[in-house]
Amino acid sequence: MAHYDVIVVGCGPAGLKAATELKKAGVNVLGIDKQTDLAKNFRSASGYFITDQEMNGEYISLEPVGKNTKIHYRNCGFTIDYSGLLEPIHHTHIVSHSQMHLQITSTQKPLFNLFNPTKWLSDRYGEAQKAGVPFLTNTLVLKVKEGPQGVEVTIRKDGSTSTLTGNKLIASDGLQSRIAQNLGFNRSRAMFGKGCTVEYEMDNLDVPYDRGDIFIFGDKNIGLSAAVIMIPSMRSKKAYRVETLSPIPAEMATRIIEFMIHDGALAKWFRNAQIVEKTGAIVGIAAPIKVPHRGNVLLVSDAAAFAETLYQGATMCGYMAAKAMVDELAGKDGFAGYTRWWNSTFEWNTNPLRMADYTKRSLIFRFITPDELDLLFDLGALIEKLKIMRTADMGTWASLVSKAKEKMAK
Ligand SMILES: Cc1cc2nc3c(=O)[nH]c(=O)nc-3n(C[C@H](O)[C@H](O)[C@H](O)COP(=O)(O)OP(=O)(O)OC[C@H]3O[C@@H](n4cnc5c(N)ncnc54)[C@H](O)[C@@H]3O)c2cc1C
Numbered sequence: 001m002a003h004y005d006v007i008v009v010g011c012g013p014a015g016l017k018a019a020t021e022l023k024k025a026g027v028n029v030l031g032i033d034k035q036t037d038l039a040k041n042f043r044s045a046s047g048y049f050i051t052d053q054e055m056n057g058e059y060i061s062l063e064p065v066g067k068n069t070k071i072h073y074r075n076c077g078f079t080i081d082y083s084g085l086l087e088p089i090h091h092t093h094i095v096s097h098s099q100m101h102l103q104i105t106s107t108q109k110p111l112f113n114l115f116n117p118t119k120w121l122s123d124r125y126g127e128a129q130k131a132g133v134p135f136l137t138n139t140l141v142l143k144v145k146e147g148p149q150g151v152e153v154t155i156r157k158d159g160s161t162s163t164l165t166g167n168k169l170i171a172s173d174g175l176q177s178r179i180a181q182n183l184g185f186n187r188s189r190a191m192f193g194k195g196c197t198v199e200y201e202m203d204n205l206d207v208p209y210d211r212g213d214i215f216i217f218g219d220k221n222i223g224l225s226a227a228v229i230m231i232p233s234m235r236s237k238k239a240y241r242v243e244t245l246s247p248i249p250a251e252m253a254t255r256i257i258e259f260m261i262h263d264g265a266l267a268k269w270f271r272n273a274q275i276v277e278k279t280g281a282i283v284g285i286a287a288p289i290k291v292p293h294r295g296n297v298l299l300v301s302d303a304a305a306f307a308e309t310l311y312q313g314a315t316m317c318g319y320m321a322a323k324a325m326v327d328e329l330a331g332k333d334g335f336a337g338y339t340r341w342w343n344s345t346f347e348w349n350t351n352p353l354r355m356a357d358y359t360k361r362s363l364i365f366r367f368i369t370p371d372e373l374d375l376l377f378d379l380g381a382l383i384e385k386l387k388i389m390r391t392a393d394m395g396t397w398a399s400l401v402s403k404a405k406e407k408m409a410k
Pocket of ligand 1: 010012013014015033043044045046048049142172175178281301302303311312
């Protein structure tokens with residue numbers, strides 16, 4: 001039976017980084033993943049990337065170098081290479097039930113940057129290969145249990161089941177972690193619910209707004225009481241990732257997008273659209289696991305998180321987990337150190353209100369009805385009108401009134 005110092009289960013952004021750092025530190029590590037191609041993103045991911053501000057205990061800054069970017073994690077103290085440039089985005093939009101439109105623009109610094117999740121993974125996978133990490137791909141981990149040699153991992157590959165052993169294990173198997181469930185980590189966890197998303201990446205859209213993300217509400221636009229987010233895609237200036245925020249079953253999510261692009265009030269944006277890629281994900285929302293280790297197992301990144309750590313956070317978790325593991329293998333209390341770091345960084349660990357805050361932007365439609373949202377937009381427009389009226393002299397006032405009269409006559 002093959003034996004390793006550390007087995008890393010799940011090789012997304014967290015697992016790839018953890019395995020790479022462990023290998024570089026001379027640890028006999030194995031990475032396992034059910035996917036065949038570790039250089040490609042399969043789960044929906046929009047491409048938001050937040051820099052130049054404190055977030056989740058980290059301050060990330062970008063350093064463009066020619067056509068590539070160095071991404072510096074200032075607090076954790078490491079840098080990764082990204083083989084491209086990130087795109088700064090300065091605008092965000094909301095479209096109401098009756099197609100009223102609110103735009104917010106940040107002139108000082110970008111609201112966020114866009115990155116390409118597949119490029120991120122292929123860069124991390126390339127780094128792992130360069131370091132010499134061995135991987136078992138197309139391999140499903142069925143069960144993990146403590147054994148006499150540390151951990152026993154039952155896997156299924158090509159239809160046959162076998163067992164591997166390791167001194168220690170990193171579980172970075174994502175939001176619906178089978179290992180967290182297996183080992184009983186979820187028993188004392190508050191479960192808040194599940195939603196699903198279907199994402200169509202589309203090119204050649206005719207969107208009349210400044211390039212930015214667009215939140216769309218209302219059944220005139222999307223056919224159901226739910227929401228759609230459109231995020232610009234780096235594929236082209238006319239490309240967007242269009243994704244739903246919808247209840248399960250997943251079939252509802254597809255109905256929403258199909259309605260929006262064919263029958264909704266915004267269908268004209270999609271007349272010439274080509275669908276480039278379709279992905280989807282189930283998103284379970286649960287309180288974070290505050291003590292993410294038990295016995296020889298360390299749960300890392302989304303596997304222990306509230307909703308998501310994002311690519312940027314997952315990579316940082318992988319880096320910190322590898323450091324903790326090296327300490328643990330040397331007989332030091334590495335897991336306790338990781339736990340202290342975990343609890344003092346991610347916002348929803350340091351302040352429970354952040355869990356609710358995270359969902360407010362996307363679930364506003366379940367609290368405020370489409371008509372109420374329209375009313376809020378109207379109020380905004382009305383306030384602007386009253387401001388103009390307050391300072392208008394007689395000439396301006398006469399022209400404003402006559403323009404308004406013409407508009408009302410139409
Ligand atoms: C709709 C949506 C939009 C998002 N948008 C963004 C965004 O804009 N920006 C951003 O940074 N992040 C975004 N994210 C979040 C981001 O995808 C995650 O936070 C990040 O991928 C977490 O990384 P991870 O390594 O912890 O887990 P994952 O990326 O989920 O990786 C887990 C890995 O484990 C493997 N695995 C799981 N179970 C098993 C098993 N039993 N056996 C073997 N292998 C297994 C999977 O194949 C996968 O490769 C989005 C997520 C969703 C769902």
